[in-house]
Amino acid sequence: xxxxxxxxxxxxxxERATRDDLIAALIVSSLLLPQSLAYALLAGLPPITGVxxxxxxxLAYALLxxxxxxxxxxxxxxxxxxxxxxxxxxPASAPLAALVLAIEVGALMGLAALLRLxxxxxxxxxxxxxxxxxxxxxxIAIGQLPKLLGWQGGAPHALTAAFGIAALLLLWAARQRxxxxxxxxxxxxxxxxxxxxxxxxxxxxxxIAAMALLPHEGMKLAGQxxxxxxxxxxxxxxxxxxxxxxALPYAASLALVAYVESLAVAQALAARRGERVxxxxxxxxxxxxxxxxxxxxxxxxxxxxxxSGVAFEAGARTRWAGAFTALAFALLVLLxxxxxxxxxxxxxxxxxxxxxxxxxxxxxxxxxxIYSRPESLLMGAVAAIALLGHAGTALAVGVAGSIALLLQRxxxxxxxxxxxxxxxxxxFRNVKRFTVELSPRxxxxxxxxxLCFTNARWLSDMLWAELDRHPEAEHLVLMMSGVNDIDLSxxxxxxxxxxxxxxxxxxxxLSELKGPVADRLLSAGLADWLPxxxxxTQADAWSALA
Numbered sequence: 209x210x211x212x213x214x215x216x217x218x219x220x221x222x223e224r225a226t227r228d229d230l231i232a233a234l235i236v237s238s239l240l241l242p243q244s245l246a247y248a249l250l251a252g253l254p255p256i257t258g259v260x261x262x263x264x265x266x267l268a269y270a271l272l273x274x275x276x277x278x279x280x281x282x283x284x285x286x287x288x289x290x291x292x293x294x295x296x297x298x299p300a301s302a303p304l305a306a307l308v309l310a311i312e313v314g315a316l317m318g319l320a321a322l323l324r325l326x327x328x329x330x331x332x333x334x335x336x337x338x339x340x341x342x343x344x345x346x347x348i349a350i351g352q353l354p355k356l357l358g359w360q361g362g363a364p365h366a367l368t369a370a371f372g373i374a375a376l377l378l379l380w381a382a383r384q385r386x387x388x389x390x391x392x393x394x395x396x397x398x399x400x401x402x403x404x405x406x407x408x409x410x411x412x413x414x415x416i417a418a419m420a421l422l423p424h425e426g427m428k429l430a431g432q433x434x435x436x437x438x439x440x441x442x443x444x445x446x447x448x449x450x451x452x453x454x455a456l457p458y459a460a461s462l463a464l465v466a467y468v469e470s471l472a473v474a475q476a477l478a479a480r481r482g483e484r485v486x487x488x489x490x491x492x493x494x495x496x497x498x499x500x501x502x503x504x505x506x507x508x509x510x511x512x513x514x515x516s517g518v519a520f521e522a523g524a525r526t527r528w529a530g531a532f533t534a535l536a537f538a539l540l541v542l543l544x545x546x547x548x549x550x551x552x553x554x555x556x557x558x559x560x561x562x563x564x565x566x567x568x569x570x571x572x573x574x575x576x577x578i579y580s581r582p583e584s585l586l587m588g589a590v591a592a593i594a595l596l597g598h599a600g601t602a603l604a605v606g607v608a609g610s611i612a613l614l615l616q617r618x619x620x621x622x623x624x625x626x627x628x629x630x631x632x633x634x635x636f637r638n639v640k641r642f643t644v645e646l647s648p649r650x651x652x653x654x655x656x657x658x659l660c661f662t663n664a665r666w667l668s669d670m671l672w673a674e675l676d677r678h679p680e681a682e683h684l685v686l687m688m689s690g691v692n693d694i695d696l697s698x699x700x701x702x703x704x705x706x707x708x709x710x711x712x713x714x715x716x717x718l719s720e721l722k723g724p725v726a727d728r729l730l731s732a733g734l735a736d737w738l739p740x741x742x743x744x745t746q747a748d749a750w751s752a753l754a
Contacts, residue, residue: 719742
């Protein structure tokens with residue numbers, strides 16, 4: 209009876225989760241149809257490539273990933289990077305190069321997971337990521353304008369431009385206004401949002417119907433999906449060893465961007481439900497998805513902003529939603545394949561433009577300019593390089609700039625002379641910000657950064673400069689509450705300074721050492737080279753020395 213009770217209690221949740229996952233799959237698959245075709249064309253690949261890349265990768269991620277709502281497939285930024293990579297690697301055989309890239313992206317992600325290198329995502333910090341995504345999104349949108357307008361012989365094709373601009377306006381209006389309009393007519397917020405997300409599919413249906421009923425001479429269409437070539441085993445044996453080797457740097461850039469973008473989406477959605485995303489599991493899931501894409505004839509994939517948001521809002525509860533999406537999408541493609549040949553490329557271009565323009569974040573640039581000028585300049589440089597279409601160079605500049613800014617910060621860490629707040633016994637504050645009590649015999653300096661090779665020389669210069677300003681001080685106390693680590697260079701700098709200070713008849717003391725730092729200093733013979741004392745608190749140092 210107890211077992212039956214548990215089973216009965218579990219069934220409603222399972223049934224509800226399955227129902228919600230199925231609903232989410234139907235909605236996401238309808239959005240995935242135009243996007244898979246559009247992003248394949250953006251990558252310079254046949255439309256069937258985008259379809260293939262939207263099937264098995266979903267199943268692979270569902271098996272190994274950790275997010276319950278992440279929708280894996282082709283995305284705009286990765287498609288643009290793939291187009292650039294294949295154009296430089298093998299312009300005559302772009303589909304083959306795309307397979308190689310997808311497999312190498314998957315292998316690199318799997319290796320990174322095994323080696324616990326998920327922290328490498330920190331190399332693409334907020335300035336680099338915002339700048340790269342914004343610049344790449346603008347570059348993609350601008351690059352779609354010729355297709356949107358049907359540019360031929362220096363002038364737009366009137367009918368193509370009419371369809372492209374109409375699709376663009378419809379999609380933009382649906383994104384901005386349709387949800388609010390539906391809510392104003394009594395529809396629930398969730399239902400209105402779901403219907404608004406179906407707008408791309410509705411525009412596709414209207415465009416295909418128009419092409420079937422109206423003359424459309426001179427318009428470029430998506431063309432028939434080549435299932436015969438798309439479903440056969442990819443010709444990986446035709447890829448020369450040089451292609452595999454030359455593709456590695458491009459694959460590394462793709463893997464880094466794919467992981468950071470996907471992890472950002474997955475963590476943002478998980479936080480809204482109080483769930484957890486495991487970074488290493490994400491590497492494994494995305495690695496498996498890319499291997500599946502490459503081995504089945506697709507292109508590099510990752511978790512998409514738009515599709516994942518739709519899956520979340522549609523109520524996806526488990527990773528089975530991804531598997532259901534793959535099945536629903538396969539059925540939708542088979543049913544719609546004869547009609548997709550009539551889809552104008554201008555409509556796909558409009559789909560891409562509307563999908564990528566929200567990724568441009570002017571507010572992020574404004575906030576960076578106010579908060580940190582160096583980081584805002586780095587963000588602008590990365591955005592400009594990405595806008596010019598040099599994705600790999602933009603990432604390299606971003607990573608190098610981030611490392612340079614980090615070294616600059618650690619080379620000149622924040623410090624402060626501190627004194628005791630009047631009327632207190634144990635509260636010590638920056639003398640430049642508060643009115644404090646000082647002692648002529650005692651100079652107290654608070655260090656707010658770890659001591660390492662980048663600031664070892666700075667430490668000695670800074671301390672001597674402060675002692676010159678306080679010649680009457682007999683004791684120097686380094687308040688170490690902000691020091692989390694001291695490397696070998698930092699240790700030797702402290703030892704040398706302590707000896708030089710003792711030679712001048714003064715003493716160096718330490719206060720508020722953190723446990724792990726104190727343990728390492730003690731193991732390095734702290735009592736032998738430190739002439740002064742180690743105080744538990746700054747108040748103890750004040751009481752003993754001031």
